[in-house]
Amino acid sequence: MSKLADATPEEVRLAMRRAKESFGPFRTLSGRKRSSLLCRIAEKIKGSKETLIQTAERETALGEKRLGMELVRTVSEIERFADFARKEEWRNRQFESADPLRQPLPKPNMVTQRIPIGPVVVIGACNFPFAISVVGTDTISALAVGCPVIVKSHPEHAQTCQSIADLVKEAIEENNSPEYCFQLVHGQDHLVTRSLVQDPNASCIAFTGSLVGGQALSKLVAERPSPIPFHAEMGSLNAVFALPRAIGADVRKLARNYLNAVNLFAGQMCTKPGAFILMEDSSTPAFLDEISEEIRRQRVLPLLNHSVYLNYLETTDALTKKMEVIGSTVIDEREIKNPGNIRIFTMPAKEFMESPETRTEAFGPSSIVVRARNESEMLEVASSLEGSLTCSLFAENEDRSLAENLIPILESKCGRFLWNGFPPGVVPGPATHHGGPWPATTDSRFTSIGLKAYQRFVRPVCRQGFPERP
């Protein structure tokens, strides 16, 4: 399929120039017109639902059920942004009246409102072929506010990307919108991504992927002659702290919920709990036993693809050499292609704090149970954490005093803070915030999911002294 060939540097430059040229016409469309473009995109995707899911299933092994749910959520987000684009409340218009009699000088009127920032480069994730890809929140929120978008397709689901892009192109044509307000480029080679983020016509980058990838791109962006905002949503540890009474309350239920969260979609979730911190006491052995019981009850799911599988094996094999394994599954490759075997480790808090490499995200269904000897060690673990998308705290009334000490520390480490709950699986709503301090993201002040995702792509301009119709 020659259309999926890597873009050459010249093709990238051309795409970026076309995006820049389309910025003027695209940003001056009415909110209603951009809204109808998004509606059309949503309709096209709904209309090709079955084909898209089949294509994505061939490329990701995520399963039809999960892909179906993801597609529904993706479409509903597009529709939410269509509504948002139509209302144009995002312009956040602020007005100061003129005061011609002010001393010593007359005051002109001032109108400040937000405008789109310019062409946005979107580099999506491997684990959400619909929701964090070609028509994910990054693309749709940028289009909603009038930014042209250039998506770099994901090599592991390039055909899904192309099929969706074809639908978007049809929608653009039928809606009579600027041809190049949306473009897709393919790139197995990192060179394509490099060319995109270094292109002078890019105004903002939105990336979802690994810490290593995010760091490399961050460095490239910092070297640009004219810097632009670079937003990366990267790996995250998502530490869960469980206080003594909360564990003692129902060891079986807690172990089951923990494993369900670790193994959700084979652990390939940016909010998978990678560490579970408890304080050793009389209920610890029973809890660890329940975990190994629960591991046996879990279903092993296929990982996204062979490279994710190899990477997961390598990471968890390295962890196995450093710490005790509470339990693991052993499905082999003849039974399930690229099996996501669960591996739950355990180690003392002191060792956990001393070996930062254990704290990096293992992309797949593994997690570490960290055993603190006492309250102060638990607080130390909390303080030693890096930034994360989420932190969770399980506590009962009797755990109150320790909980009160942990809350400010954990809140300072994350973008979403859960009380008696595990992080994966949130439906986007008005209070959605998906971000967190480095290394969870490059800028904790923004979100990449939910309606506020557009805030990365707008900037205020104040018009001073303009007549009503200049």
Add this chain to the structure above:
Amino acid sequence: MSKLADATPEEVRLAMRRAKESFGPFRTLSGRKRSSLLCRIAEKIKGSKETLIQTAERETALGEKRLGMELVRTVSEIERFADFARKEEWRNRQFESADPLRQPLPKPNMVTQRIPIGPVVVIGACNFPFAISVVGTDTISALAVGCPVIVKSHPEHAQTCQSIADLVKEAIEENNSPEYCFQLVHGQDHLVTRSLVQDPNASCIAFTGSLVGGQALSKLVAERPSPIPFHAEMGSLNAVFALPRAIGADVRKLARNYLNAVNLFAGQMCTKPGAFILMEDSSTPAFLDEISEEIRRQRVLPLLNHSVYLNYLETTDALTKKMEVIGSTVIDEREIKNPGNIRIFTMPAKEFMESPETRTEAFGPSSIVVRARNESEMLEVASSLEGSLTCSLFAENEDRSLAENLIPILESKCGRFLWNGFPPGVVPGPATHHGGPWPATTDSRFTSIGLKAYQRFVRPVCRQGFPERP
């Protein structure tokens, strides 16, 4: 005065550690308590008004009148932020109720609100010893939302910085607030600034100064193991476009207003118009004549200090070799110390576009009149501009069609866009936006002046499933 000695690297580390340690206690103060701290700071400054102005006058030569006005504005901004801190509307609380009956899983409640980002390092400007320095908008907006602040004093007005810092320290003690929520460090040597921006306990940097300084710091911040937001407000060209009828209407008045804007506070304003773009026609000679007349009428003011003077001489001497001088003043150093002699240059648009070095800010009362031969050349100049804090457009009804073509281009280049007005001298209000695309600032989405300046220093956190009183 030994207290103005450069901080050692150990002292910087200690200050940053103390700032971090005070973050917890400071952010948990009530809005009312932080508000009363700001009120006390404002009172202290008002109480020492005369001494502060005298000290600043000795260090900056800005003149008592201007310094008095600046101090009044600074105090009124502190009072505005005191009100802002008390109301706590900045938290922008958003709530989603729980839905225990939701299928397939119950929905927990979600509360998202903003929290302070952490210790903020403030590096102020040489040209505003009150408004963009120790208790300028950067410091005050950060304190208002609960971020501890570490100010690096400006070497050219270090005593003014110290005197203000002493007052802030008194206010902190009297208000019974955390001792290290505010600290001042001195540093003639760039090493002090380097240590500050690289310190692991810094969460955000706010800098106002030159492009060269901003670029150097930007590079240092990008090299941090954990990146943090770096906000720099730097040099700006502030291009003014004047269309034919607008020039023809009253050449004398326009020339006078132009020179007043160029020479305001000896041109040491970040919004000084550095380029005036016109289209050559029959009124051009008369306009250029009026400019040279007006130059003679202007009063020459002293520049801030000898290093600003030498730098201004060097920059304008270099420009003199490249283009024609319309007029200049020739006050010598015996008459006025560090005289800010006005120099207005002119050159054809084509040459202007071909020599990017002419487009950098000359800090002082100089400006370039750029002569375009026709409409398309004027549009070309607009398109070739880099980002700027402001752009201005002078147009009459008959200039409408060219104006309509220029407006979208100029708006894409600036943060404030003026119609028939020159940029300097704005009183902060609800619609204030002081920012702009690179190289005016490092992030066009934020402002460093006005109430919204606090947005750099907060981030959202979503609490999920928390009981009303955890």
